[in-house]
Amino acid sequence: MVDFSLEVSQNKYLPEGSGEVHAVITVTAHDVRPGTPDAPGTAGTAATAGAAEVILLDCSGSMDYPHSKIIEARRAAQAAIDTLHDGVAFAVVAGTGQAEMVYPTRQELVEASPRTREAAKAAVKRLRPHGGTAMGRWLLLARDLMATRPDAIHHAILLTDGQNGESEAVFAAALAACEGRFQCDCRGVGADWKVAELRRVASTLLGSVALLREPAEMVEDFRSLIERAQARGIDRVGLRVWTPKGATIRFLRQVSPELEDLTARAVEVNPLTRDHPTGAWATGTREYHLCVDVPPAPVGNERLAARVSVIAGEDELSRTAVLAAWSEDDELSTRIDEVVAHYTGQTELARAVQGGLAARRDGDEVSAVTLLGRAARIAAAADDGATLERLAKVVDIDDAATGAVRLRPQVDTLDEMDLDAGSTVTMPARR
Structure with missing residues (x-):
């Protein structure tokens, strides 16, 4: 309870x-x-409540370059399967230009047990990269699988190394059809996927998005995601505001x-309540x-x-x-609560990072320096060392306290993606 x-x-x-x-x-x-x-x-x-888990594994042709990606993806899926508690309903899906059942072979969920875990790991071991990337189809299959266990807490992991190949209309319709049906944590491996694209999936499906720089990081990350998902015992929680x-x-x-x-x-709920x-x-x-x-x-x-x-x-x-x-009393009415001020700053920090990176990609150096400088200033004021460390790989920080930064002429794509993906993770307020 x-x-x-x-x-x-x-x-x-x-x-x-x-x-x-x-x-x-x-x-x-x-x-x-x-x-x-x-x-x-x-x-x-x-x-x-009980749990249902679907692993959506990118098996498109790009997962073979380098070959270590598909090797580590298979290992990560097997580690996730091993982490499932007995009785958890689960399935593994291979994502290409289609959504293909890996285990079980029929479109259903099976309960985790020593026998089904071994069978699932054997099926995953046989996966071979081929074809394209259609994330909307992967998500729709996950939705249909979850619908077979309506009383369970529904969670999925989506792993990809690339960009969605579907039209905007098709992708948007798939996301709309899945919203509210399950939660999905998204992971991108390497430098060829779009942070904004996976953030859109994660945001719609109340999950997280993160960069895995190296294929070898997948195993521990998948294991951790499954452990956290299984710890969620209460579903369909909401905030009712009157x-x-x-x-x-x-x-x-x-x-x-x-x-x-x-x-x-x-x-x-009614004209005064949502x-x-x-x-x-x-x-x-x-x-x-x-x-x-x-x-x-x-x-x-x-x-x-x-x-x-x-x-x-x-x-x-x-x-x-x-x-x-x-x-x-002006002293009372102009005072800003410290916790409110902190999280207002954290929201502005995320906007400044994302806006600054977008300006940099568009070649607008003035806006990029202004926004990333603002991000450095907010991070310094919040004593947010992690964000400052990520920022320092994208800009040269002359004075974080004043926001004085200079764009670096050469930036590792993975460092830029890491800053972008981590921009929505906040520091807790001090009390």
Whole structure:
């Protein structure tokens, strides 16, 4: 069993005439199985569910160049299969210009056991690269496989070394058909895939995207992905946001551990209430930045700006309030909550990195220097050494504190992709 607690970080005070309310909602899932202490401040528990796993393995012709890619991909798939718990429903799909069942051979999921794991690993060992890349077809087959186990928590891994060969319309339709059906973590190996393309898949399917520089990194990464997926015991978790009449939600973003805008995913429950899906959960903490525009009230008034609940299906598991109060005291109304400020900076950092890299690729050196310099300044202020280290491989940083940077004339493509792929991973706020 898992339950949830909520914590709000905000400065509720607004100046006269203002209605823009910011708050960071910290959501923590606690393990309350027998023998573990109950977490305080929670309102309900959710039961854990079974798991379904589909491994989507790029087997296009490019996976043979170098040959180590397909060798390590097979090893990674076998390691993932070995990591599956008994009873987990699973399948392996070979992705080319088609989506081909590897194991089992029929379009179904089978339960992991010593026998099925050995049979699956033997089938994976026989994989040979050929053909093209049609990621939409791979994802659609994963969707159809997941539909055979409707009560399970659905997760997939997608590995590729290249770019999708489908038309934009076909690819977009496939993503739309898969949204909400399963979560998918995407991995790109080598330097010939597009970060933005895999980020689009991962964002739509509430997963992650990462660069694997070398084929040998696949094995441990796949094993880790399967372990994390199997730790998720609660599915279809969402944030339900109620706002008063006349208020509007400007945005709701996941800001930790990764950035993900949930605003457009909202499903209307009634004119005042919207649900924002967050996928499956293990124990742990995620944080969300909520911005609400509320009708201004006279100085001295305090009102409810939003009510935020964690739901699993239709069950409310925990609830908290976001407040708005109007004050003539400038010291109160101009103060920015430190947690809100931190994650506002993290969002701006990601935008600056992605925008700067796009400008660099387009040959706009002035914009690239401006944006990547801004990224260096934000990272330095947040003491984000990891981002500064990745930035330093793309620009020469003269003074991170002021954002003084110079474009490097030669940049390793993998270093640029690593900076891009890692731009949405955030640092937790200090408290």
